[in-house]
Each structure stands twice: as structure tokens, then as C-alpha cells.
Amino acid sequence: MTADLNEDHAARAAPPDARLLTASSLPRRAFHELAFFLDLDGTLAPIVPTPDQARIPDATLSLLERLYVACAGSVAIVSGRDAADIDRLQAPLSLPYAALHGAQIKGPAGRTESIEVPPDELAEIIARIESVAGRLPGAIVERKALSVALHYRNAPRHEAEIRQLAASALAGHGAHFEVQEGKMVVEIKPRGASKGAAVERFMRIAPFQGRTPVFAGDDLTDESAFRIINAMNGISVKIGAGPTQALWRLDDPPALSAWLGSLFQTHAAAAAADTIKDRK
Numbered sequence: 001m002t003a004d005l006n007e008d009h010a011a012r013a014a015p016p017d018a019r020l021l022t023a024s025s026l027p028r029r030a031f032h033e034l035a036f037f038l039d040l041d042g043t044l045a046p047i048v049p050t051p052d053q054a055r056i057p058d059a060t061l062s063l064l065e066r067l068y069v070a071c072a073g074s075v076a077i078v079s080g081r082d083a084a085d086i087d088r089l090q091a092p093l094s095l096p097y098a099a100l101h102g103a104q105i106k107g108p109a110g111r112t113e114s115i116e117v118p119p120d121e122l123a124e125i126i127a128r129i130e131s132v133a134g135r136l137p138g139a140i141v142e143r144k145a146l147s148v149a150l151h152y153r154n155a156p157r158h159e160a161e162i163r164q165l166a167a168s169a170l171a172g173h174g175a176h177f178e179v180q181e182g183k184m185v186v187e188i189k190p191r192g193a194s195k196g197a198a199v200e201r202f203m204r205i206a207p208f209q210g211r212t213p214v215f216a217g218d219d220l221t222d223e224s225a226f227r228i229i230n231a232m233n234g235i236s237v238k239i240g241a242g243p244t245q246a247l248w249r250l251d252d253p254p255a256l257s258a259w260l261g262s263l264f265q266t267h268a269a270a271a272a273a274d275t276i277k278d279r280k
């Protein structure tokens with residue numbers, strides 16, 4: 001069993017005790033005290049039938065821009081997607097991000113960091129997967145810079161074969177790669193890449209350092225980040241149903257947008273109250 005499958009087990013074993021997050025659940029904190037880490041698919045962008053149909057709604061992009069300004073740059077996307085996809089999906093914004101489940105990081109000053117994997121091994125894995133997936137109607141192979149995802153959302157009857165294919169493609173490459181399960185997808189990613197490690201990395205650098213981290217995510221890959229966030233006394237938010245290590249829960253991407261919007265309303269109301277107090 002790989003580390004990530006263990007994470008899967010840990011998530012399933014956790015009691016379903018994440019509490020519903022509302023506008024008044026948390027003590028009020030100023031934006032300059034907070035750092036936001038947001039997953040992409042299923043969190044900022046609703047889940048859709050194929051990866052290339054995914055979009056971050058314009059209203060969410062506007063909210064992210066306001067948040068970025070309010071937090072003086074302490075907002076990052078933390079995704080399993082390829083860097084090029086994150087650039088495309090967040091345009092016209094250019095928030096810092098972790099791509100490929102944390103294997104690559106683009107920091108606040110645009111500096112990039114990356115895990116390295118042997119390119120010939122990745123090419124072998126992809127060739128093996130593509131040679132079989134082509135015979136499974138509906139299966140989608142998503143090639144990424146350091147990994148490959150095998151989607152079965154449109155080929156649910158082939159789930160078992162697809163999982164088996166990922167396991168067999170990994171054989172002989174386990175020193176550098178590992179399996180990452182996700183929503184109707186099985187991926188082969190660089191060994192050791194994790195969203196938790198990416199969040200820890202961001203939290204060691206300005207402007208994130210010293211703030212209370214907030215992480216929202218919907219999938220198994222987000223569980224490593226929830227654990228790190230909890231250990232940092234941060235705010236971990238699971239989007240959607242399912243067992244989780246997160247302490248808070250929101251129903252879906254629109255609920256996350258509404259909660260982020262409510263932070264601005266609370267902030268504005270508090271500022272107005274302070275002004276009235278000052279005048280008295």
C-alpha cells in the first residue's frame with residue numbers, strides 16, 4: 001500500500017465530525033493575520049465531466065483578486081493540476097501556486113521550485129498507460145509535466161481495469177513515483193509530493209509566514225494539507241461530503257465563495273462600528 005492509499009484509509013477512518021462553517025463560526029480575524037490556500041478542482045472550480053471543461057467562475061476570480069489585495073498577497077492555489085493549467089484557469093490573475101500535488105511551487109516572487117523525476121521513467125509510465133487506455137472507451141489520459149492522470153468519470157465500468165493499469169504502470173518505478181487516488185481518477189505522481197509539504201513550504205516564506213493558514217479542499221490529495229493546517233492551529237475546510245481530517249465543512253464551491261464573501265462583509269461591518277465608536 002502506498003503512502004497516499006494510507007492517507008485515503010486515514011481519511012475514511014476519521015470520524016465525520018467536521019462542523020459546518022458559517023459566517024459566524026470563527027472569531028473575527030483581520031485579513032493581514034490570515035493566509036489562504038485553495039484547492040482548484042472541486043473547490044474553486046465545480047467538478048465537470050472532463051478536465052478541459054473546468055472553469056473558475058468569474059465571480060470567484062474577482063473574489064480571489066479582492067482577497068489577494070486584502071491579504072497583501074497571502075493567497076495561493078494548491079492543486080493537482082499541471083502548472084500550465086493553473087496559469088490558464090486562474091487568468092487574468094497570477095496567484096502563487098503549488099502544482100502537481102505539491103511537486104512544483106511557484107512562489108510569491110515568481111520563483112519556481114520542483115521535485116525532479118527521471119524523464120525516461122515518466123515516458124515509460126505514460127507509454128504503458130496510453131497503450132492500454134486507448135482500448136477503454138471513455139477513459140481519459142491527462143499528461144502532465146511530472147505525472148499522469150487516468151480518468152474514469154466517463155468510463156466507470158472500467159474503474160477496476162484502470163486502477164490495475166495504474167498499478168502495473170508503476171511497477172519498477174516505485175522509487176520515484178507513487179499512486180494518488182482522486183475523484184474518479186488515479187494518478188501517478190512524483191514520490192513524496194504532497195500538498196501538506198507545499199503548504200509548509202509557503203508558510204516558511206513571506207508574506208505567508210506568521211499568519212494563520214486557511215486551507216479549503218475537496219479530495220483525498222487535500223487530506224495531507226488538512227493535517228498540517230490542523231497542526232498549525234489553522235482553519236481546515238473540507239468542501240463537500242465524505243470523511244475527512246478537516247475541522248470544518250462547506251457544501252460546495254459556491255458555499256466557499258459565499259463564506260469568503262462573508263469575511264469581507266464582517267470586516268466592513270466591524271470597520272463601520274469602529275468608526276461610529278470613534279465619533280462618540
Ligand SMILES: O=P(O)(O)OC[C@H]1O[C@H](O[C@H]2O[C@H](CO)[C@@H](O)[C@H](O)[C@H]2O)[C@H](O)[C@@H](O)[C@@H]1O
Binds near residue numbers: 049079
Ligand atoms: O487538486 P485539484 O486542483 O483538486 O486537482 C485534482 C485533479 O483535478 C482534476 O480532475 C478532477 O476534476 C475534473 C474536472 O472537474 C474531473 O473531470 C475529474 O473527474 C476530477 O478527478 C484534474 O484533471 C487532475 O489533473 C487533478 O489532479
